[in-house]
Amino acid sequence: MADVKSKASVLLVGGGSVGAIAALNLETGKQAAVTIVCRSNFNAVSQNGYNIKSCDHGKINNWKPTKVLNAIPKASEGSTFDYIVCVTKNVPDVPPSLSDLIRPAVVPGKTVIVLIQNGLNIEKPLIAAYPQNIVLSGVSLIGANEPSPGHIDQDFPDTLFIGAFANPNLSPQTQKAAAEDFVSRYSAGGKTQCSLDTRVDWTRWRKLVYNSCLNSICAITDLDTGRIRLADDAVAHLVRPAMLEIVAAAKAAGHELPATVVDDMIEMDPLDMYLPPSMLSDTRKGNFIEYENILGEPLREGEKLGVPMPTLRVLYYLCQAIQWKNKELRGLVSIPPKGNYVT
Amino acid sequence: MADVKSKASVLLVGGGSVGAIAALNLETGKQAAVTIVCRSNFNAVSQNGYNIKSCDHGKINNWKPTKVLNAIPKASEGSTFDYIVCVTKNVPDVPPSLSDLIRPAVVPGKTVIVLIQNGLNIEKPLIAAYPQNIVLSGVSLIGANEPSPGHIDQDFPDTLFIGAFANPNLSPQTQKAAAEDFVSRYSAGGKTQCSLDTRVDWTRWRKLVYNSCLNSICAITDLDTGRIRLADDAVAHLVRPAMLEIVAAAKAAGHELPATVVDDMIEMDPLDMYLPPSMLSDTRKGNFIEYENILGEPLREGEKLGVPMPTLRVLYYLCQAIQWKNKELRGLVSIPPKGNYVT
Known part of the structure; x- marks a missing residue:
């Protein structure tokens, strides 16, 4: 079925490492024409184009998807898409929200929105x-950075799980069909x-075992x-309790x-790769x-269900304080001036 | 009584901000001759000498105590002291231990050792x-930095509490007399x-409310x-639970x-002073x-007594991981070489 389809038009929002590999995958199959929206790397x-070293694709230089933009195009001016694939960071505590960001391109009741992003309740x-609108859930296990x-360097194969987030306003069949179509393309x-x-949803929770804990x-x-596994008691007294x-x-x-998930996640990255996970790269x-979706939502969800989460609670509020520091540095919060003291 | 005493000889180990003000206090009273041991600031x-701006002493330039050394003098070569006052950082997880450090100057059964240092069980x-030997406990509420x-800038008055650590081998009277003598000088x-x-001991626990929690x-x-008080929910969900x-x-x-101790400690530093506490200055x-004495010992003590300390546990192991990072940077631990990956 897939090979007789006409190309789908895809707006890919977020042209960083994960977005670039997603665009490459979509265009390689010739069943999608990708318009990518870049920000800091637009020029x-x-x-x-992209210069890519990839364990999936090999070396590719000066590669461009169908179109490269630096802002969300407007559906009202004729730019309509079958899919809007969101691979940006999802930071709900810093405006604009993702739904506001993509609003110009969304055709209500038509555009399928695909969230290849971390965290819960996104x-x-x-x-x-x-x-x-149909909203698809994408859980990516790729390892890539810019x-x-x-x-773009891609170290780990792109393994992408796709399913529909249950939208109660739409039929399950329609949502499943959209997921199947996206997967085939x-x-x-x-x-x-x-x-x-x-x-x-299960896959998303499984990935949280890594992200809520090791990442934070x-x-x-x-x-x-790698180093967190070498650092004295960090795995035994921080990572493992948080994961549990x-x-x-x-x-x-x-x-x-599965019972093995904790060890699987601790050992997922080869130790001697010394890989900084996404939040560490960000700090x-x-x-x-992305601590709200990665850490805050599972914490709220678990505590609402009566699960004691003492480790995650402390990690969550520490991340919140670290985020606040960054907000202050970027002028999103202001503080009283320094008083007149000796130093 | 104090004013008829001959000068005591004092070896002051640690010539940073707290040590410099302690030396100045001791010499100002003319009842002590201070030999100070400096490390990084010896030259x-x-x-x-010291250039001091002090809320207690005003401006003093080019001031030196009786003697300035860059190593612990040896009792075996005639350098004996009535007191050895230790104001160094106390980091028991990094050699040498304090007792080894001062060993050359200690005369067993004679020298009174004064620990003006943070933490429990030191x-x-x-x-x-x-x-x-008598070991005196000094709890300092000074605010000073270098x-x-x-x-040396001293912002907060030097308020020093002195008592004897109970040494079961010695009579309480002798220990108390040593504490009184030191206080009067x-x-x-x-x-x-x-x-x-x-x-x-009570005073030491009281200071831990600040140090174990806010400091870490x-x-x-x-x-x-200051900023931690402004940063969203950090006080409500981190500082206050840890202090409790x-x-x-x-x-x-x-x-x-006292019931007021938590708020007293949260509000101790004026918010608009934006004061980095000692461990933050260190990082x-x-x-x-000094996370082992400041955080580890109270945690072990509390848990041994059956007190649940979920917040402190997480903070402790995070500090341990941060200390490990610093140990790696300084070559105190070594790690496997990086593997051969794309990036």
Whole structure:
């Protein structure tokens, strides 16, 4: 079926490392024409394209998707898309919200919105804003980064799980069909593992075991995933207890994770890769961290269900304080002037 | 009584901001001759003396105590002292231990050792190493720092509480007499509040309410004591719960702290002073932090007594990981080489 389709038009919002590989996968299959929206790397990408070193695709230089933009195009001016794929960071505590950001391009009741983003409950504001639109859940296990603008290194294969977030206003069949269509287009190039996931909520909780815990602890301590395993008792007394709290919250929410998940996640990145997970990369660059969706939502969800989460609570409020510091640095909060003291 | 005494000989180990003000207080009263041991600022202090801006003493330039050294003098070579006053950082997880450091100058059964240092159980290794020596407990509420070598700014008055750590090998009377003698010499200059404290253990626990909690949270988040009060929910969900755990541990250890202590400690530093507490100053300078005595000992003490300390536990292991990072940077731990990956 996939090979007789006409190309879908895809607006890909977020032209960083994950977005670039997603665009490449979609265009490689020739079943999608991708318009990518870049921000900080727009000049580099629009002039020279992407320079990619990828475990899935090999070396590709000066590659561009169909179109490179630096702002969300307007549906009202004729730019309509079958899909809007969001691979930006999702930082709900810093405006604009994702639903406001993509608003100009959304055709109510038509555009399928795909969230390839971390964290829990990320679909809720989108379904609230666009109650007649299908919202797909993408859980990506890729390892990729952008050491300089437009230069993408992909270390870990792109493994993408796709399913629909349950939108109560739409029929399950329509939502499932959209997920199947997206998967077939994304997979058509044959360079990636993209599959329909009928229990994508479970997959999302599973990834939280890594993200809520290892990711946040690495960000707070400024240690990568290799070093945190070497640093005295950090795994035994921080990572493991935090992960067990997520496993308990997932179970309370109806998602039983396998007994091996904790060790699997601790050992996921090879130790001697010394990989900084996403929130650590963000704190090192002075970027905002996705702690609300990655840590706050599972904490609130678990505590609402009566699960004690003492480790996650402390990690969450530490991340909040670290985010606040960054907000102050960027002028989003202001503080009283310094008093007149000796020093 | 104090004014007829001959001068006591004092070895003051640690010539940073707190040590410099202690030396100045002791020499101002003319009842002590201070030999100060400096490390990183030895060249500055031995050549130009201290340049001090002090709320207690005013401006004093090019001031030197009786003697400035850069190493612990040896009792075996004739350098004996009535007191060894230790105002260094106390970092038991990084050698040398304090008892080893001062060993050359200690005359067993004679030298009185004074610990003007933070944290709990700091006397234990010293009494174990020198079972016949008096060890005095000094709890200092000074606010001072050293913005450049030999330049000392003192913002907060030096309020020093002195009492004896109970050494079971010695008579309480002898120990109390030593504490009284030290207090009278330290107070003789009249510029400072130094008092005999018959419940100095209580005072030490009281200070831990600030140090275990605010100090460590500021160090972990890289926020000063003003900003941590402004940063969203940090006080409500981190500082206050942590402080209440210390209050509960103190109570279990027999030290009932007043109901107001939590708010007193939160508001101790004026908000608009934006004061970095000691561990934050240390992390910013890349120095080791005193987290074992400040955080680890009260945590172990409290948990041993059955007090739940979930907040402190997380803070403790985060500090341990941060300390490990610094140990790696300084070559005290080594890690496997980086593997051969794309990036």
